[in-house]
Amino acid sequence: AAGDTDKALALAKTAFALKPAHEETQDVLLKLQAQGADWKGARETLKAKLKHGSLPRDVHKRRDAVLALSEAKGVLSEDSGIDGQERAIEANKLSPDLIPAAVMAAKSYIQQGKPRYAARVISKAWAARPHPDLAGAFAEIVPDETPDKRIKRFRALTKTNPNDPETKMLLAELNIAAENFPDARRALGDLVETQADARALTIMAAVERGEGASDTVVKGWLARALSAPRGPQWVCDNCQHIHAEWTPTCDNCGALDTLSWKRPPQSEVQALSSAAMLPLIVGAIEEKSEEAIAEIDDAEIVDMNAADGQVNS
Template identity: 30%
Template sequence: MRRALRILPAIVLIIVVVAAAVFFADRPGTIGITWLGWRIEMALGVAVLALVVLVTVLWFLLSLLARLTRAPRHLAGRRRDQRRLEGYRALTSGLVAVAAGDARAAERLHKRAELMFRKGQLDSPPLTRLLSAQAALMRGDSAMAEGEFSAMLGDPETEFLGLRGLILQALKRGDDATALKLTTRANELKPSTAWVLQSQLALETRAQEWRKATATLKQAVKKGAISAETGRHYQATLLIAHSRRAAGEGLARDALSYAAQAHGLDDGFAPAATHYARLLRDGNRAAKGLRALETAWVRTGHPQVAEAYDQLLASEAPVQRLKRFERLVELRPSDPESHLAAAAIALNARLWGEARRHLGHAGAQGPGPWSGRLSHLMAELEQGEHGNGEARQLWLERAVRGEADPTWVCGACGAETHGWEPLCPSCHNFDSLAWRTPDRTEGTRADRIDILPPGETTILDPTAPATASRDGT
């Protein structure tokens, strides 16, 4: 069908020519022309044919003249287009050189791109500023780079890239306040960008703007920038921070409400359970606090849960407290932490036989991250029960040689701290403390920048090391 439509005009033209030929053949005649004493006579068909040939020749000559007239302008346009193309090629190659870390090539290609665009009578495209800024960064000229990034904010096509560059520069110089303002603006432009949401959350938590961080976290989970499971843990951490602030402001009811929500989100999270239990104790509801700690103990067996459990029982006699701790042993009978906790209470009650029994159960589980604590408790037992200073010294030496006890270790900078905090006390990263055995063969990484867009380093990495756990499991 399409082929028939394409040849239809040719068929119509043939029919018209044949019809015209038949028409003139059936109606012969002559045409005469007299001019300057000359007389020319010809058949009508020949005259029509001559007229057609004349018109064709004139049309060809006029077309040729028009082409010759436009040739210089056409050649100039082609030359401009070629230079623009060379400019874009230089721009592309320059960005590739930036990615490859070739500062000299990036600078050279930026200059060539600028030259080609200028010769092509074309304003430099917005990405030329990006190349210029990256080249400036590679040669260490931060002031020029920031100037280029700032200029990019005036063009809708490059505004987001300019914000990204300025955020990086603000973070590198430690200006979190400026970085937060820029990240908020970037979020308004592209609210579904993962690194923007993650960076905004990290910066808001660094600034301890817990309410804003809560709203940002909700948006990040909704957009898929943070997984639902990680978001749940972050939410619990934010609620603990809310609770601590409310308690510091004397808002006991609000503090308890936030703590209860945090414990409800993750009842195995040791910091949430211990904070909630202490608030319940302060509100004369110690029994409920003990139940909350027992729930957390079943989930984690965290030693700081046992420590909080002991604090809630501070008013009871040591023997009674040991009976209470037998409840923890029953909940996790094969966990060395259960026996270590009970042994510590037994030592305090001077019940040497019970202490030795529980320490024997703990040691029977084999060496582990608790070996340091086990050795110290054995040293205390030998000194208290037998007054054996030599045995005590042997156990203390074993503690020194043994593996370090678990503690809260920051996954970003490697700093260690005994108590859990929503922010690392060293690098101020949010929810980065994990309960694990520290690796002291490596130096800390306090100089690491953790809130950067992709390609620089991880942003608010929610994945703890394989040997680590935020709740101690």
């Protein structure tokens, strides 16, 4: 309570040594270790919780993966490449659906010259939950391929979860990169009507631009994008706090392993993270879209929204 976390940690370790089966002591120690980035110690405490029956085996496996991933990130930040790669792969094996672990493991395999392993890791995670970072890692497997070859290679990924909004937007972006705007429109389907968010509407603006639509039409889509929901983000299940990036513990409430990739409550929406806009759209189209956004002033946005009956206070 006084903020002396070092002393609190020392006392918690002493209490844990005296009564390792005491659940409250386990929880306090685990929280302090996670806050102090003592991932190795936290994994030992987690193991004790499993041993003494205060944590179900499946929950232990998932949280151990989270801690292993955090340990891998810490090792990589210390420029210990091989150890970090091994821990990233370990985290992915413990919980294949943990998106950041899958991304880190895939990148480790790419560095080791094992592209098939990387593709397998990403595909397994994509089957559980499509995510832009997974698509980005999949693109890194063959960074210099042409847009048409990339579409062909990505079929192995996009055939899984084809109706997920992320899959539809990924396919649309890939076709925009190949300047195949009709297929991009088909890939997007009815997403802009059923689950419109800022990214889907921005993609639609790029499609319209590519097909030669007027500036008025393109601006209309961009205006809708500016006031649309931001789409899925990393949200704490415990306190609903939104994070720009995944973290093992919530920045707001300190809870361990509570971040989920989902649409936040509308009242909690914040700007899109850089990861949310997968950089697969052709640069020229991106530049034109940015110019179009810059040209829209507040009056135009209000006028366009008023036409749709979507004026916000």
